[in-house]
Every structure is written in C-alpha cells, then in structure tokens.
Amino acid sequence: MGCNTPWRSCSACGRASMGGRHFGSRRLPEECSMTELHEAVAVGDYDLVKKILRAGHCDPNQKDVDWHDRTPLHWAAAKGRSDLVRLLVDHGARHCLRSDVGWTAAHFAAEAGKLRVLRALHSLHAAMDAADLFGDTPRRLAEIYGHRECSKFLEKAEVESRNYRRKAALRKIPLDQRDEDWELKKEELQRNPPCFWEKCTVSIQKKNGKKKGKQ
Template identity: 95%
Template structure:
C-alpha cells in the first residue's frame, strides 16, 4: 500500500494500492480478510471465508471504504473475485467516491477481472460520484483492451437489467448506503480528492475525467 504522503500525490483518482507492505500498520482498520486479499493469499482468504469470521462486505474507512472485493479487483485477482462473490461479497458496493470493483479493475487495466465481474452480472456501466464509468477510467489510463471490452459489456449490462426487470428477476446492483451518502459527498468531496483535483493538468497531461 502506498503511504499517506504518496497517496496525496497521485492522479485525480483514489490512490492506487497495489503494492502492499508485508506488515500492515496496527492502526489500520482492515479486517483479516481485507489484509489477506490485499497480499493475495488465496488459501488464507478461503480459510477466513469458510470460518465465517469476517464480513466479506465490510468497508474499510481508513482506505476510502474499500471492500475486500475492491482489493481483489485492483490487484487483478479474478480467482479471488469469484471466491469472494461465492461467499456473499456484493459487487455493487462502492468506495467513498463511488467506485465499484469494476472501476478499480478498469483503472488498473485488469481485463480478466472485468470479464469475471461481467459474467457475475455486475453493473459494468455504473457511474461514480463524478460521472465516470469503468470504461471512462480505462480510456483515461490508456487500457485499450479493457476499453474495447467495456464498450460491449456496458450494452450487455443494460440489456440484462431490462430483461431482468421484465422477468421480475431481482438484481443486486445498488449500494443503498452509498446512495444515501451521495448527495452529501457531491457537496463535500473527500479531502484527498480535493488535493488531487488541484494537480490534474500536471498529473495526466490534460486528460481529465468529469469534475
């Protein structure tokens, strides 16, 4: 994981967290499951899930409300994504600025994870707090294969929702807790985001998402 100092110097997106130290700080509020997923320990993740001692949907406020699934997506671990979902992880849950697991995978260019999420009927066209979809993030970070895949996946995702509505099939594609917070978040964006927004032109050469 990046240090707090590094995180504030990132591009205008939630700071990346793929590099995780072997020892996490004691003050970090990550659960054992968050930690195991973050370091990519499949066997330990499976053991924790089978024991039922950690909530697979718990959000970590110290890391911008990330869930274990967000970490798995960001690190490109499609195997962990499927394992977590099989044990009740919700792919619709969002970080504090509205990122789903698909957003994290798109930013990191993790095509396998995007394919896995799409096969699990995750909403591939969900917009974050500032209107950016996973496809928009893939475009911003230059992940062409992901962008091409998401162009098709967005359409298929919308079509699936329409069919599900007609057939009255319940879908889990809404983070109720985040939706309640959204309006307040729009008025008062997280402080780390404000710092990043101030340096947009320098960080990505003028390539900006919606602000």
C-alpha cells in the same frame, strides 16, 4: 484516484504491513477481524482468504474506512485476482458496493487494466456501466489509463449490462446493483458539498462540454 499498492514496509522490521499490522505470516490472530480478510486478499493468499471465509467470522462486505471504504472485493479486482473475485462473490461479496468516491470493483479493475477480472465481474452480472461520484464509468477509467483491450471489452459489456437489466426488469428478476449506504452518502454530499466539490463540478462540466463539441 485510488492507489493499487495495498501495503507498505514497516519501518521497524521491514515486513509488509497494512494499517500498522503485519501480515507477512499465515498465522491467524486469536480474534478474526475484517482487516485480516482485507489483508489476505491484498497479498493474494487464496488459501488464507478461503480459510477466513469458511470460518464465517468476517463480513466479506465490510468497508475499510482507513482505505477509502474499500471492500475485499475491491482489493481482489485491483490486484487482478479473478479467482479471488469469484471466491468472494461465492461467499456473499456484493459487487455493487462502492468506495468513498463511488468506485465499484469494476472501476478498480479498469484502472489497473485487469481484463480477466472485468470479464469475471461481467459474467457475474455486475453493473459494468456504473458512474462514480464524478461521472466516470469503468470504461472511462480504462481510456484514461490507456488500457485499450479493457476499454474495448467494456464498450460491449456496458451495452450487455444495460440489456440484462432491462430483461431482468421485464421478468421481475431482482438484481443486487445498488449500494444503498453510498447512495445516501452521495445525497448528503449533494446537499452539503465539501470545499473541493465546486472545482470538481466545474471540471466535469468543462469535460462534458468538450465531448459535446466534438460530436
């Protein structure tokens, strides 16, 4: 499961760094890369995030392969910054995008117990019941990490999310709740499972078997 600590201390100077690049100052580099947006969101610098987005040189949906395909929205959710979540979505960030294991922004918020972010994502019509690569939903993560308020909220949000999709389908309203690239990767994993896949599958089957036994 994902780590919520986006930075580490540089051995050379002690300043915060990500991926070998310092971002303790607010100075923008000569050429803006997506990494700067990831970093600005990770440290919670609202003004810098806004400046980068307004410049229009960075794709708010770029996935950082060095951090398990996290998007800036994933970082905002994990850090509990509902203001950055809304800012990013206002500038085109897609809340349906997933990490390498299928986590949405809602998964990251649920793991960290960030109720405000979950409420924000729900108000933006994000899918609150999406399952990751191993079948875990945001509510399941909230339960695992003992975030009772989040779990209680998500129990209701899941139902409302499904109802919203049904109404949208009836009214033929298009929704952006599918990460096409991740779905293709998922299919590839299912066709050519990695060495750990069998162990995970067995674990999931046992977990689901216990759930059925309790019912």
